Every structure is written in structure tokens, then in C-alpha cells.
Amino acid sequence: MAIVVNHEERRKEILRKSLRLFAESSYGEVTFQSIATRCGLARTALYKYFHHKRQIFDGAVTVATNELVGKYREILAHPGSYRDKLEAVIAEVFRILFTQRDLLLVIVEYTISVKRSGKTLRWVVARHTRGLKAALCYLLIKGVRAGEFAPMDVRATTEVLYTIMESTVMRLTLTDNAEMEKQMAIVRRVLDDIPRQTPRPKQK
Numbered sequence: 001m002a003i004v005v006n007h008e009e010r011r012k013e014i015l016r017k018s019l020r021l022f023a024e025s026s027y028g029e030v031t032f033q034s035i036a037t038r039c040g041l042a043r044t045a046l047y048k049y050f051h052h053k054r055q056i057f058d059g060a061v062t063v064a065t066n067e068l069v070g071k072y073r074e075i076l077a078h079p080g081s082y083r084d085k086l087e088a089v090i091a092e093v094f095r096i097l098f099t100q101r102d103l104l105l106v107i108v109e110y111t112i113s114v115k116r117s118g119k120t121l122r123w124v125v126a127r128h129t130r131g132l133k134a135a136l137c138y139l140l141i142k143g144v145r146a147g148e149f150a151p152m153d154v155r156a157t158t159e160v161l162y163t164i165m166e167s168t169v170m171r172l173t174l175t176d177n178a179e180m181e182k183q184m185a186i187v188r189r190v191l192d193d194i195p196r197q198t199p200r201p202k203q204k
Contacts, residue, residue, distance in 0.1 A: 011049050012063065014039050019060040023103035027057065027110040061107065068096060069131040076135065082143030083191055086161070089135055090187050093165055098180045101172055108173045129162070136161050143194075150195035160190060 014035070021038050022030055032053050036046040050056045075088045097104060136158045143149040164186055171178035 007049070011059075014041075014046070014049055015056065015060045015063045018056050019064060019103065022057060022060060022106050023100065025106075027106050027113070032056075057110065064096075064100075064103075065131065068093070069135075072131065072135040076139070082139050082146065082148050083194070086136065086139045086143075086191055087184075087188065089132075089139070090161065090165065091184060093132065094168065094180050094183060097165075097168060097172060098178075104169060105173050108169070132165075133158055133162055140194075144197075147197045150197045152195065157194065161187070164190065 017039050018030075018035050021035060030053065032046065033043055035053070035056060036043045039046065050059070071092050072089055075085055075092065078085070078088075080088075137154055140149065140152070140154045140157055144151055144154070164183070168178055168183050171183075
């Protein structure tokens, strides 16, 4: 009896296992053969799913970011203020950053190596961060419409919050002096400083 292989599930399994392998090593140390070995496949079998290591790495990071987007949706669906939801989304990002520091370092190293080669990863970075920025922007807009926040430049406020997360990545990978609670304290200060809508006085 022939064995039926679910190729989409096999592809996802390869990406998940590769993600762990990249986190354990550096991008340069991981080879196409080492990925095949980790996944229990022959090199030729791996070629049926991916053509080169960079494609696997990008796919593995995409898997991780898609899981994070799923977390955003769970948070957005919960009851509570939009300010609290903003904090919860950023706290989830920080939780992943601080628990996946090794993988984060690999991603930064890879980005720097591509930059040195004269190529750009701008579109790749934009694709992986689009979900996070969209979630922040959505919550700010909903907060304004609900009367929780005063009218604001939503795009600018989104960039401020995103920049805090970018600086956290730099601290985690380059200076190694980031503490999650201190970074969250900065986020809370920014969120607390967002102007609140002033209730209109009731007419007599």
C-alpha cells in the first residue's frame, strides 16, 4: 500500500525544525545538508521543497511571524480597553524577543551579512513587520473612534511604539543590556502619555 505524504505539512515541519536549527547555530554554520539531516531527509528530497538555504530561512521566520499574528488576533478579540490591548500586544512581542534571543541574534547577523553584500532586505523586513504595525495602528484608530483616545497622528504614534521595539532588538543583540520590565515600563509611559478624550460637559 502506497504511503500518502501530505506535502504541505511536510513543508511546515521542515520550516519548524529548521527554525530551531538556526536558533542553535549561526546562519553561516547551518548548511543545506545539516537541515536535511535534522529533518530526517535526503538532500535530494529536501530539494523537492526548497531550492536553497535562504529560502528555508525566510520561510522559517515567516512561520514564526505568522504565529505571532495569531496571538495578535487573540488579544484583539479579548474584552478590555484599547490601551490595555496595546500593552498586551507589545508585551507578547517582548516575551518572544526575550525568550528567542538566540534566533533573534541569527536574524540580525543574517541581515547585516546581506547588507554588507550590497543587497537590501527592506521588502523582507516590511513583510515580516507589517502585521505588527497593522495591529498597533488598528488599536489606536479603534481607541480614537471609541472616544478612549483624543484625535492623533496615528501613523506617528505607531512609529514611536515600533521604534521602542526596534531599540529593544538592538539592546538584546548588540549591547546585551535589555531588561524586559524596564522596556515595558517605557512602553507604559508612552501609552499613558497618549492624550485621552476629554468628556463633553452635559448640556443642561
